[in-house]
Structures are given as C-alpha cells and as structure tokens.
Amino acid sequence: MLSQKARYALRALFVLGEHEGNEPIMIADIAEQAKVPRKFLEQILLDMKRRGIVHSQRGKFGGYTLGRDPDDIDFAEVIRVIDGPLALSPCASRTAYRRCDDCEDETTCAIRKVLLAVRDATAEILESRTLAQAIMDEKTAKKRKRRN
Amino acid sequence: MLSQKARYALRALFVLGEHEGNEPIMIADIAEQAKVPRKFLEQILLDMKRRGIVHSQRGKFGGYTLGRDPDDIDFAEVIRVIDGPLALSPCASRTAYRRCDDCEDETTCAIRKVLLAVRDATAEILESRTLAQAIMDEKTAKKRKRRN
C-alpha cells in the first residue's frame, strides 16, 4: 500500500505542476488546493525539497515551485522518497538491497525470484510515468468527460 | 512490502509442497523446517486453512497437508489471504475496491490510473506463479548450483 503521505505528495506536485507562471506557491495554498493538512504538507515538501523534486523560496512572498521540469519527475522517485523502496522485500530491492537474515540461499530462493519479477514490473511502470504526462492525462480525461 | 507473516506462509507452503507421501506434517515440524516461530505459524496455517489452501487433521497423528494441488495454489492468493489486497491503494484494488474519501473524481484521477496499471502488472505476475512451479524452480536452481 501507498501511504497517505505519498498520495499527498503526488497531489501537491499536481498543484505545483498545473500552476501557470513561475512565482512560488505558498504551502498554505498548496495545502488547500491539494486537500492536505498544512503542517503535514510542510514535512512532505521538505522531504521532496531535499531530493530536488521541488524548490523553495523562504521569506516573504516565498513558497514552492517544481525543482525541475515535470517531464523529469516520475512516480517512482516520489514514492521512493516518501515511502521507501518499491520492492516487496528488501532482498528484491535494487535501490535498497538488504539480505534476508533467515534466508538459506538467496541465489536459489524461489520466493525472491517472484518478488524480483514484481519489483521489475512495478519499477518499469512507475519510472515511465511522469508528472507532466499525468497532468496532461487528467486534463484530457476531464475535458472528455465534460463533453459527454 | 510483504509482511514477515506472508513470507512465513510461503515458506511453510514450500515445506508442505516438498513433502513426499500424504501423511500430515505437524505444526512443530513445519515450524522447524521453515524457520518460523511455532505459535505464530499456528495462526498463519489457520488463516490458510480457512481459505482452503491447506488442510488440517486434528488429534493424535494429525497435522497439515496442502488443501489442493500445488498447481492450483498461486502466490497472489497466499499474499492476499495474509496481507490483504495487492493494490497500492484501495481505489485501485479489484478484489477489495474502496473509494478514496478525499478524491474529487475517481474516473479522471491520474494517480489512480497509474496505480491501476501497477496493480494489473503485479496481479498478472503473482497469479501466474504457482507453488508447484516455484518448488520445481528452486530444485533445479539448487541442482544447477551444485554442479558448478
């Protein structure tokens, strides 16, 4: 399961990505639009800031902007920053590998083999879906819906 | 992440599936071979028994056997019984769908669309990998390793 925090992070990025113009948006405004508790959002944005996904401007008239082009922000990165590795087991993780301490022989473990396949499929999808795409996608879905 | 409990469940099934002959195996023996705390394993086997994955025989000389052919036990079922739905969000689950209460419009939500793709890919893999296959796979991997 994705944590609530990760869902909030993605929604906040949508707000930033949909914003026209390049002046920063205040946490309070992002919180309201993305329907995220404000103080909780502070932590989330801080995590993403440290990773360079968003950029902040302190002081009066400060706020947040995307840290890079929305084409260069993918779902996998956001989820990894907030929730940790994608794999179902540390022994099947490529970004945060860790041996199972009760595993007889990892190289022949059939469970691990299946979990690796799942991890690869998951990563393939999440790494290929960008914020830019998702925002476009949502826009056209809404447009299509209004027409019907 | 898979829970420890689910990993234990899979290991216990391997022990049952590798067992030759059809007399039942006692919890204590499964626990030892699968390296699972015995009392914890009781709960796990009970969960799987209710789902028909394993079968139990009470009383003296009792124990556990597989509830069906190992060809008909797949990873997805085991994981669902122990850990719940595979999807990363209830709104993306096919077996345990639940609406997000803070979602504006689920039909146009781009996050959900991505999570659905992940769920489908995950389910495809986990539903196609059976216990029988996994046991075979592990056996040949071990054999190959010994030869080298």
Next chain:
DNA sequence: TATAAACTCTACTGAGTCAATAGAGATTAA
C-alpha cells in the same frame, strides 16, 4: 473410557509506524 498428542481459538503485549499537530527558529522582502 482415559490419556496423550495434536490442532483451534481468543486474548494479550511490546515495539514500531503512521498521520497529524505544535512550536520555536531562520530567512527574506519591503
């Protein structure tokens, strides 16, 4: 029919995580 050997069921516990809140601190524009 008594007994030992097994599974069954419910309750409990300690550690840890999750979601959220709180508040003092640092920075900036004007």
Next chain:
DNA sequence: TTAATCTCTATTGACTCAGTAGAGTTTATA
C-alpha cells in the same frame, strides 16, 4: 524592523506487526 514565509525537531494517539500465552477441542489408541 516587521510581517510573512519556510525549516526543523519533538510529541502524540491510534493503529499495526510480530510474537507469546493458555485454555479448549478433537482424535487415535491402549
């Protein structure tokens, strides 16, 4: 200098996870 903003660390309550405990039920068999 001040108001507005982000930054950082601590705390909280509820919940989940991993495991333990123990009384109850069923069965084979002597």
